[in-house]
Amino acid sequence: MGGYRDARPPGVAQAGRFRLHDRWISHQPSQIPPPMPPAARRPLLAGLAALLLPVARPALGQAPGMGGGAGGAPTGTGQALPPAATPGEWRLGALFPFTGPFALMGDEAYRGLEMAADERNEAGGLAGRQIRLLRGDASDQTQAVSEVRRLTSGEGRVACVFGTAVSALALTASQVTEALGTPYFELGAIADALTGRGARYVFRSCPRATDFGRLSVDAVADHLAPAWKADPRALRITILAEDGPYGQSVAAAQEDRLRARGIPLAARLAFPSRTTDLGTLLGQLRAARAEVVLHSAYPGDVVPFFRAMREARWQPRMVIGAGGAYSLSDTARSLGNEIEGVMNVDVTPFATEEAAAPGAGLFAEAYKRKYGAEPRSGHSLATYAGAAIFLEALGRASSAEKERLRAAVLATDLPEGKAVTGWGARFDESGQNTRARPLLAQWQDGRLVTVAPAVAAAGKLRGGFGAVRTAPP
Numbered sequence: 447m448g449g450y451r452d453a454r455p456p457g458v459a460q461a462g463r464f465r466l467h468d469r470w471i472s473h474q475p476s477q478i479p480p481p482m483p484p485a486a487r488r489p490l491l492a493g494l495a496a497l498l499l500p501v502a503r504p505a506l507g508q509a510p511g512m513g514g515g516a517g518g519a520p521t522g523t524g525q526a527l528p529p530a531a532t533p534g535e536w537r538l539g540a541l542f543p544f545t546g547p548f549a550l551m552g553d554e555a556y557r558g559l560e561m562a563a564d565e566r567n568e569a570g571g572l573a574g575r576q577i578r579l580l581r582g583d584a585s586d587q588t589q590a591v592s593e594v595r596r597l598t599s600g601e602g603r604v605a606c607v608f609g610t611a612v613s614a615l616a617l618t619a620s621q622v623t624e625a626l627g628t629p630y631f632e633l634g635a636i637a638d639a640l641t642g643r644g645a646r647y648v649f650r651s652c653p654r655a656t657d658f659g660r661l662s663v664d665a666v667a668d669h670l671a672p673a674w675k676a677d678p679r680a681l682r683i684t685i686l687a688e689d690g691p692y693g694q695s696v697a698a699a700q701e702d703r704l705r706a707r708g709i710p711l712a713a714r715l716a717f718p719s720r721t722t723d724l725g726t727l728l729g730q731l732r733a734a735r736a737e738v739v740l741h742s743a744y745p746g747d748v749v750p751f752f753r754a755m756r757e758a759r760w761q762p763r764m765v766i767g768a769g770g771a772y773s774l775s776d777t778a779r780s781l782g783n784e785i786e787g788v789m790n791v792d793v794t795p796f797a798t799e800e801a802a803a804p805g806a807g808l809f810a811e812a813y814k815r816k817y818g819a820e821p822r823s824g825h826s827l828a829t830y831a832g833a834a835i836f837l838e839a840l841g842r843a844s845s846a847e848k849e850r851l852r853a854a855v856l857a858t859d860l861p862e863g864k865a866v867t868g869w870g871a872r873f874d875e876s877g878q879n880t881r882a883r884p885l886l887a888q889w890q891d892g893r894l895v896t897v898a899p900a901v902a903a904a905g906k907l908r909g910g911f912g913a914v915r916t917a918p919p
Contacts, residue, residue, distance in 0.1 A: 539607035546585030555611035558829030605846035613637035614690035651832025659699025684736035711803030802902035
């Protein structure tokens with residue numbers, strides 16, 4: 447996870463790359479800008495390294511979302527409605543579910559983007575222009591479409607759109623932006639189809655559902671079964687996934703991984719998010735004699751599921767989540783001791799070995815200073831990391847022209863271990879970051895703690911879950 451380091455001071459140009467505060471970004475030799483003056487490096491996150499801020503280059507022409515001059519005084523980030531064109535700023539869309547059933551996840555994801563934008567503005571902006579985030583509330587798929595159209599139309603239209611943390615919303619919104627030729631940057635939604643449909647201007651910084659599904663099965667085979675001194679092929683493993691693109695992408699990857707590892711699948715069950723028919727699901731789990739439940743669900747589904755298990759006086763030996771619902775501190779507070787020992791595959795938690803998530807602790811401190819509370823989950827950290835990568839590409843492109851911006855994104859080359867999440871950044875032709883990885887974590891003593899891989903682990907795996915089964919094996 448470490449990567450190559452040399453003795454040159456930050457900001458020293460090297461053949462083919464540019465280094466600033468332990469960040470490596472790909473450039474062609476002819477594109478390497480000179481070092482920035484010290485006054486230009488004023489990171490918002492005290493002590494946390496910022497990505498490279500390139501010097502301004504002449505624009506190829508007025509692009510959507512960019513003011514025409516350099517002298518206008520920009521307003522702050524997070525404006526609710528697109529204003530008329532203002533000189534000297536970049537207008538970037540921030541499409542997240544700020545209301546509705548996904549609001550907790552959406553707001554937490556937005557905060558990471560906001561912190562990345564604030565940091566860039568504090569350090570001089572992008573190519574000499576300040577960033578203004580224009581919020582769009584995508585509480586459902588219909589609203590996602592209307593908000594994208596609002597953000598991308600008129601004189602105050604945005605240069606690109608960042609979103610959304612929810613796969614169904616991301617798939618819908620990105621279909622609209624692609625048709626319009628507007629670049630779309632996904633920071634948190636994981637359904638494989640997002641970067642698997644052949645879109646040219648859709649890019650994703652976070653891992654895919656396939657990565658989540660594989661790791662959740664490997665968690666059983668390589669960690670849980672040995673802790674139980676059991677043969678994983680003898681365990682009764684059941685997949686329980688919401689029936690949308692997120693849950694079914696994870697479930698498909700889990701089923702494929704089980705097959706590849708020669709582990710039988712006891713049952714694969716699907717349910718509509720926020721279902722009230724949990725009795726039927728529990729009956730099916732009991733009939734399958736489930737020992738391990740691989741649960742892909744949204745926040746509104748987890749607490750009712752545990753409540754139903756409590757009322758039925760039944761639970762499997764282990765529940766392993768896949769994603770944001772099982773990472774939220776709000777979920778943990780609602781469940782209390784019931785969540786102890788529950789495992790989850792997700793983006794980098796804050797309780798991760800510092801060497802594997804450089805700067806995560808500093809980010810958490812800055813988050814608390816800004817918002818007055820601890821981060822709700824590692825999703826703000828993940829969206830901060832992804833936004834920083836994409837904002838750096840925007841700065842290198844010095845333009846929102848779609849082909850120029852695509853070229854800048856695909857030229858990004860950040861080794862694994864260099865982002866605050868421990869990820870790197872290298873985008874394939876589909877727009878997927880191939881250097882983003884989920885981690886395996888477990889709720890222990892009220893904290894979500896990384897337990898695998900070993901290089902990132904901040905705790906050791908415990909073999910059971912619930913109030914009476916939390917002791918290490």
